[in-house]
Amino acid sequence: MDTRASLSILLLLFGISQASPFMHELNHALGFYHEQTRSDRDQYVKINWENISPDMAYNFQRQNTNNQNTPYDYGSVMHYGRTAFSIQPGLETITPIPDGTVEIGQRQGMSNTDILRINKLYGC
Ligand SMILES: [Zn+2]
Numbered sequence: 001m002d003t004r005a006s007l008s009i010l011l012l013l014f015g016i017s018q019a020s021p022f023m024h025e026l027n028h029a030l031g032f033y034h035e036q037t038r039s040d041r042d043q044y045v046k047i048n049w050e051n052i053s054p055d056m057a058y059n060f061q062r063q064n065t066n067n068q069n070t071p072y073d074y075g076s077v078m079h080y081g082r083t084a085f086s087i088q089p090g091l092e093t094i095t096p097i098p099d100g101t102v103e104i105g106q107r108q109g110m111s112n113t114d115i116l117r118i119n120k121l122y123g124c
Contacts, residue, residue, distance in 0.1 A: 002115075003115050003118050003119050003124055004110070004115050006124075007026075007110075021107050023077050023107075023109055023110050023114075024077050024078060024107060027077060027078050027110070027114060027118075028078075030118060030121070030122075031121065032078055032114075032117065033063050033065055033078070034059070034078050034079065034080055035072070035073055035074075035076040035078045035079035035080075036060065036079055036080050036094055036104075037059075037060065037061060037062055037063040037065070038062070038063070038065050038067060038072060039062060039063065039064055039065045039067065040067065040072060041062060041072065042062070043072070043097075044072040044074070044096065044097060045094050045095065045096055045097060045104075046094070046095045046096075046097050047060050047093065047094060048091075048092055048093050048094070048095060051086050051087055051088070051091040051092060051093050052085055052086070052087065052093045053085050053086070053087050056085035059080075059084070059085055060085075060093070060094075068117055068120045068121065070113050070116055070117055070120070071113065073111055073113040073114070074096055074102050074103065074104050075103070075104075075106060075111040075113070076111050076113060076114050077106065077107060077108075077109060077110050077111060077114055078114065079104045079105055079106075080093075080094055080104070080105055081094075081104060081105025082094050082095065082096075082104055082105060084105070
């Protein structure tokens with residue numbers, strides 16, 4: 001059984017849908033950071049520090065992540081949206097580069113890369 005199916009069944013048992021912010025929290029529980037704090041993130045997103053609430057800036061600090069040879073994933077359920085922790089509604093705190101229109105911050109469910117990372121980390 002693949003990981004997505006296993007997790008879906010597990011979550012159904014607990015009455016939780018895959019289309020839920022729960023998948024984000026589950027990935028934290030499994031040991032994953034927010035995508036935009038990846039060690040190589042500066043090649044993929046620009047952090048607009050001037051638009052971030054100073055007391056929330058720690059959420060954007062780069063981490064020494066093990067990326068497991070997976071590509072940076074704008075579609076990760078672990079990626080913040082572009083105005084996360086903004087000092088003012090609508091001001092961007094994260095801008096994808098080079099294409100600033102790429103969608104980030106989806107919470108519909110795990111991306112294929114999210115699932116691949118779980119497979120790699122847990123060998124399942
Ligand atoms: Zn989170």
